[in-house]
Amino acid sequence: MVQYVPPVRALAPVLDIARWRDGSDKPGVAREFDRICREIGFFYLTGHGMAPARMAGILREAERFFVLPLEAKQALHVAANRRGYEPMGLQSLDFDAPPDLKESMLIGRGNPPDHPYVLAGLANYGANQWPDEAALPGFRAFCEGYFAEAAEISRMLMAIFATVAGLPEDHFEPMLREPMATLRMIHYPPQPGAVVGNRIGCGAHTDWGAITLLVQDDTGGLEVQAASGEWLYAEPLPGAFVVNVGDMMPVWTDGAYHSNPHRVRNRSPERHRYSVPFFMDLDYFARVERLPAFAAPGSEARHAPRTAGEHLDLMYRLSYGEG
Ligand SMILES: O=C(O)CCC(=O)C(=O)O
Numbered sequence: 001m002v003q004y005v006p007p008v009r010a011l012a013p014v015l016d017i018a019r020w021r022d023g024s025d026k027p028g029v030a031r032e033f034d035r036i037c038r039e040i041g042f043f044y045l046t047g048h049g050m051a052p053a054r055m056a057g058i059l060r061e062a063e064r065f066f067v068l069p070l071e072a073k074q075a076l077h078v079a080a081n082r083r084g085y086e087p088m089g090l091q092s093l094d095f096d097a098p099p100d101l102k103e104s105m106l107i108g109r110g111n112p113p114d115h116p117y118v119l120a121g122l123a124n125y126g127a128n129q130w131p132d133e134a135a136l137p138g139f140r141a142f143c144e145g146y147f148a149e150a151a152e153i154s155r156m157l158m159a160i161f162a163t164v165a166g167l168p169e170d171h172f173e174p175m176l177r178e179p180m181a182t183l184r185m186i187h188y189p190p191q192p193g194a195v196v197g198n199r200i201g202c203g204a205h206t207d208w209g210a211i212t213l214l215v216q217d218d219t220g221g222l223e224v225q226a227a228s229g230e231w232l233y234a235e236p237l238p239g240a241f242v243v244n245v246g247d248m249m250p251v252w253t254d255g256a257y258h259s260n261p262h263r264v265r266n267r268s269p270e271r272h273r274y275s276v277p278f279f280m281d282l283d284y285f286a287r288v289e290r291l292p293a294f295a296a297p298g299s300e301a302r303h304a305p306r307t308a309g310e311h312l313d314l315m316y317r318l319s320y321g322e323g
Pocket residue numbers: 184186202207214216222262263264275276277
């Protein structure tokens with residue numbers, strides 16, 4: 001358990017990918033991505049192309065969802081495939097800390113029931129649980145549109161990473177064809193005053209996949225731990241996503257990139273905080289191991305190879321106390 005001590009300064013790096021998107025300086029953007037990720041696996045992403053209205057819109061949809069009566073949300077109670085509504089207090093992202101002060105709505109790609117991964121009973125695939133259209137008009141369509149664009153931006157970041165590693169831009173595509181991608185809408189009630197019993201909005205954790213794209217409202221509260229051990233505020237930057245690399249990156253890069261611990265405390269005395277991370281996790285069966293570009297000659301890999309799905313399953317079980 002990570003004992004809560006407030007941060008000391010602010011997260012700084014900004015990666016602008018406009019020159020990747022228009023093709024004017026792909027190598028320059030790849031170099032900048034690499035430079036930042038070697039320093040800290042967390043940065044603000046600009047030049048990504050998502051309209052501000054869509055970024056604001058997904059936060060608005062999250063708020064519309066969470067203000068529904070509890071019974072309406074409970075009717076969508078999270079299923080074994082990890083899609084649906086997760087009430088307050090179910091998960092401890094810092095595994096042996098008290099449960100997180102948050103409620104969530106988990107949305108995936110909505111694979112059909114005859115999809116082989118759904119038939120095989122793999123979590124993170126399969127049907128979503130949507131509220132009634134009458135109760136929340138437009139919610140589903142908006143979420144699906146956001147999901148598709150967030151996935152595209154994540155794929156672009158993976159193409160940038162492939163370039164850094166001296167690989168073709170589409171190197172990771174086979175691992176992203178059937179991704180365990182998840183949109184998690186989150187509501188954090190206000191938590192003013194001192195932290196009691198080390199219980200906060202979400203406990204210190206790393207993300208478990210490849211890359212995460214986060215949109216947060218202007219309440220603030222996200223905190224990131226640098227490799228030095230120092231905690232940093234990752235306050236919202238208008239128009240930017242907060243992007244972080246997940247646990248697969250240190251494996252690919254032999255520890256050159258950090259999957260930094262982070263946590264949330266909504267310090268506001270009265271404001272409810274809404275945030276929406278989009279987790280771009282790989283295909284369940286993707287095997288992740290050190291890439292040649294990151295292997296010093298004759299050295300042993302620092303991190304054992306792993307299967308993306310097994311890692312995710314283990315982390316889910318630990319964070320829900322099913323360890
Ligand atoms: O709400 C946030 O700002 C971050 C949430 C987060 O880190 C997570 O759900 O993994």
